[in-house]
Amino acid sequence: MRDVQNQVDARGIAIQHVGIRDAHLPFLIKTKDGGFQSVLARIQFTVELPEKYKGTHMSRFLEILTPWSQKPLAEPEMDTMLEDALRRLDAQAADVELAFKYFVEKKAPVSGRMSLLDYDCRFVGRKQAGEPLVFTLGVDVPFTSLCPCSKEISDYGAHNQRSICRVRVRFAPGHDCILIEDLASLVEAQGSSPIYPLLKRADEKYVTEAAYDNPKFVEDILRDNVLALRKLDGIAWFSVECENFESIHNHNAYASHEENVQ
Structure with missing residues (x-):
């Protein structure tokens, strides 16, 4: 059959990203205990398209992805996946992003009740021909924040809210x-208090008082995360976004920062 995609395009425009978005496949993600967790990932998979080609071969993206759907997936496997894309799609650069829910077991602080907390995570890989894989791990971590100003000026109580750090x-x-678990734990520790899916009354008392004893502005949480991330061995770059879903305003408090470490 005639290969329309491979026909020459005369407009002289190379396309930076072309491929598929919102594909869904299962993958296995390594857990801290040495096992694997099955996740359902939402996928964006693209390559650079040289100006000489009319289009890319969309079916090849799924052909590349599908064999990985029941295999453990981390940086080495994403490197292989993207190398395959460069070769099969005659591209100089390829990108893939896998967004998924990852569940971590949480133990309530007093009752010890176990439950599962979900984190929005993503694996992002970029591969240029002849260059090492650039791999980015993303985790969105929820926690409680309590306002230092509210605590200072109030005769009793202080406003608090659920917050998230991306x-x-x-x-x-x-x-x-x-590992996802370790990054989530590090980030969570910079808030006023962790959150838990399941709390009994004694647990609720504990986390309420823990937050009251550890008030932090969004700026405090951001700066504490920056200091904690800088201490990670081998880290080259990071970005942090902190957002407090305010309980006394109809807007949120926000702060962000990124830096190259090495």
């Missing part, structure tokens, strides 16, 4: 990326 990290070549 962290993206890259590690230098030769250094293993941090």
Whole structure:
């Protein structure tokens, strides 16, 4: 059959990203205990398209992805996946992003009741021909924040809210990326208090008082995360976004920062 995509295009425009978006496939993600968690990922997979080609071959993206859907997936596997895309699609650069829910077991602080907390995570890989993989791990971490100003000026109580910190990290070549559980734990510790899916009354009392004893502005949470991330061995770059879903305003408090470490 005639290969229309491979026909020459005369407009002289190379396309930076062309491919598929909102494909869904299962993958296996390595857990801290050495096992694997099955996740359902929402996928964006693209390549650079040279100006000489009319189009790319969309079916090849799924042909590349599908064999990985029941295999453990991390940086080395994404490197292989993207190398395959460069070769099969005659491209100089390829990008893939896998967004998924990842569940971590949480133990309530007093009752010890176990439950599962979900984190929005993403694996992002970029591969240029002849260059190492650039891998980014992203985790969105929820927690409680309590306002220092509210505590200072009030005779009793202080307003608090659920907050989220969106962290993206890259590690230098030769250094293993941090595990999802460890990154989530590090970020969570910078808030006023962790959150838990399941709390009994004694647990609720504990976390309420823990937040009251540890008030933080969004700026405090951001700066504490920056200091914590800088201490990670082998980290090359990170970005942090902190957002407090305010309980006394109809807007949110927000702060962000990114930096190259090495």
